[in-house]
Amino acid sequence: MTFSGPECLNFDNKFTRNLPADPNAFNSRRQVRNACYSRVMPTKVSDPKLIAWSREVAELLDIGGDPFATSAVGEVFGGNRVLAGMDPFAMYYGGHQFGNWAGQLGDGRAINLGEVLDRQDRRWMLQLKGAGPTPYSRTADGLAVLRSSVREFLCSEAMYHLGLPTTRALSLVLSGEKVVRDMFYDGNPQHELGAIVCRVAPSVTRFGNFQIFAARGELDVLRQLVDHTIRYDFPHLGASSAETYAAWFAEICRTTADMIVHWMRVGFVHGVMNRA
């Protein structure tokens, strides 16, 4: 089988095409208003190297062949090569942290590369975790280390094979960079190996994407995001209306509860539940 690499991916970026962008194109930390996302490029890394790959996720995306046989996979999923059709961006969202409303959070170390349409017209958002700073990075560096990336790569795929609703993980790439981390926030920073996971999911929209607009009274953009989400992620609910919004909310409550029942069934323990 010949390798049909990431160059063959078919991008169709409905999120960035249909929804309002932050007009500021500079990659500087800031408060954003009335926008769903900020365009931002992944930071180039010195020596991207693919070290793990999920063949099942590659099949979803119609990527075939041996990904280790070429450096292209590491270049693309390490963030060095932005392919034609990609439109990288970080999402604007808010949320609660440790029980308190924290205001604007946003993708601080995740950069969405774009939405792939596969041969069966299914939509997959590709997201690099640890691809460098974004306007939402606050005081952090936007990077991720090998240990947390190994956990995410394995746990995402383990959850899928257990039969749970989850984001998937396509690839695990070492960046070649050293990242400084204080693992237990106790004043003992260490150099660690930098790594990047490529997450794959039909959507990466969270509760917080809606919450931030409600909290800041940005209701026009809120309505645009809700309508977009219903149209593409919940098409069975039909055209937007007050009834549709209620049905959508009910479905999200039900599917979220269902997911957490699955977590309890398999003994998954996690203190953070802010993803829709």
Add this chain to the structure above:
Amino acid sequence: MYPVETDMTVFYSRRASLPLDGTPDELNDSVLDTLTDACYRPEQMTTDYRATAITWLQRYRDRVRLEGISDADRRVRMNAVNPKYVLRNYMAQLAIDKADLGDYSLISDLLELLRYPYDEQPDKEQFAIKRPDWARERSGCSMLSCSS
């Protein structure tokens, strides 16, 4: 509330294979033998605890009997929803420790193991048992920060 430190995954797995067909009305203490594998500190199984556990298992057995579910059927149905293999923190840590040294093989090996979490994988029994003692207090095995 939880007087005996118990491994959830191993507990469900052992309970699925608990022989209940044709047991006497009053279960005796040996019914707990199968489940002891799931306990990290068997010495925590006091006489009181054992009595409570046996009473519970009797009610469980009665319910299974009422529903007419055989041991074989129960085992199949339980094992279809209770995984035998899960990604335990210490397993991820072993893969991380190797990867830090440039050996990425355990990441792929664990991914292969976790592709079939409900199936018997006879050559991988070492991952179907309780967390080893060395992992009890080790960073990355017993404690993680929220974003690590």
